[in-house]
Amino acid sequence: MTNAKMTVAELEAFLHREFPQAFSAGEIQIESADGTSSLLRQPYSEQMLRPGGTVSGPTLMALADFAMYVALLSAIGPVGLALTTNLTINFLRKGQPGQDIVAAARLIKVGKRLAFGEVNLLSGTSPDPIAHASATYSIPNSQ
Numbered sequence: 001m002t003n004a005k006m007t008v009a010e011l012e013a014f015l016h017r018e019f020p021q022a023f024s025a026g027e028i029q030i031e032s033a034d035g036t037s038s039l040l041r042q043p044y045s046e047q048m049l050r051p052g053g054t055v056s057g058p059t060l061m062a063l064a065d066f067a068m069y070v071a072l073l074s075a076i077g078p079v080g081l082a083l084t085t086n087l088t089i090n091f092l093r094k095g096q097p098g099q100d101i102v103a104a105a106r107l108i109k110v111g112k113r114l115a116f117g118e119v120n121l122l123s124g125t126s127p128d129p130i131a132h133a134s135a136t137y138s139i140p141n142s143q
Contacts, residue, residue, distance in 0.1 A: 003034065003035030003036055003075065004033060004034050004035035004074045004075070005035065005073075005074065005075065005076060005077040006033070006073055006074050006077055006078060007033075008030050008031075008032065008033055010078075011030055011033055011070055011073055011074060012030060014073070014078045014080075015070075018078075018080045022066070027042060027043070027045070028040055028041070028042050028063065028066060029041045029042075029043070030070055033070050033071060033073075033074035034074060035074050035075045036071070036075065036106065036107050037071055037104070037105055037106045037107065038067050038068075038070040038071035038074060038103075038104075038105045039067075039102065039103070039104050039105075040063065040066060040067045040070060040102070040103045040105075041100050041101070041102050041103075042059070042063050042100060042101045042102075042103070043100050044097070044098055044099055044100050044101075048101070049097060053097045054094050054095065054097075055094070055095030055096075055097075055101060055123065055130065057089075057091065059101070060089065060091070060095070060101065060121050060130070060131045060133075061087065061089055061133070063101055063103045063121065064087065064089060064103055064105075064119040064121060064131070064133035064135065065084055065087055065133075065135060066103070067103035067104070067105035067119050068084075068087075068105050068107075068117050068119055068133075068135040068137065069082070069084075069137070070105070071105040071106070071107050071117060072107065072110070072115050072117070072137050072139075075107055075110050075115070076110065076115075076139060079139065079140065081140045082115075082137050082138065082139050082140065083137065083138055084135060084136070084137055084138075085114070085136045085137065085138045086134075086135060086136040087133060087134075087135045087136075088133060088134050088135075089131055089132070089133040090131060090132050090133070091130070091131050092128075092129055092130055092131055092132060093128065093129075093130050094130065095121075095123040095130040095131075096123045096124055096126075099123045099124030099125075099126075100123075100124060101121060101122070101123060101130075102121070102122040102123075103119050103120075103121050103122075104119065104120045104121075104122065105117055105118070105119040106118055106119075110139075111139075112139070113138065113139055114136055114137065114138060114139065115136070115137045115139060116134070116135070116136050116137075117134070117135055117137075118132065118133065118134045118135075119132070119133040119134075119135070120132055121133070
């Protein structure tokens with residue numbers, strides 16, 4: 001059963017239209033979004049690595065933020081002006097070079113003005129998170 005106000009296809013069309021600078025390159029794939037969670041994949045690229053072969057913090061933070069945004073849009077519909085007010089991330093272990101990064105976001109509370117959730121970031125097929133993030137989003141009055 002789904003609570004989604006937007007399907008994956010509708011989310012992708014919205015993001016291509018509203019955020020081409022971040023989404024049109026096809027670097028991030030939305031695997032699922034159901035109104036309470038989302039699952040995104042960022043295929044491996046050497047551009048995600050920092051010196052020493054570790055997946056960079058900015059790569060992980062951007063993917064975590066994007067996964068929360070997709071989960072929120074799937075819950076509230078196409079509200080482009082919903083925005084991040086807080087993002088906290090804990091880096092837990094090194095992401096493996098050559099592996100896709102998967103972001104599993106889950107909304108914990110969606111209110112009238114604020115939404116809160118968490119994201120586990122995984123490297124490849126390992127079940128052990130490489131990072132964990134929590135985020136708060138502001139939802140504009142037009143919602």
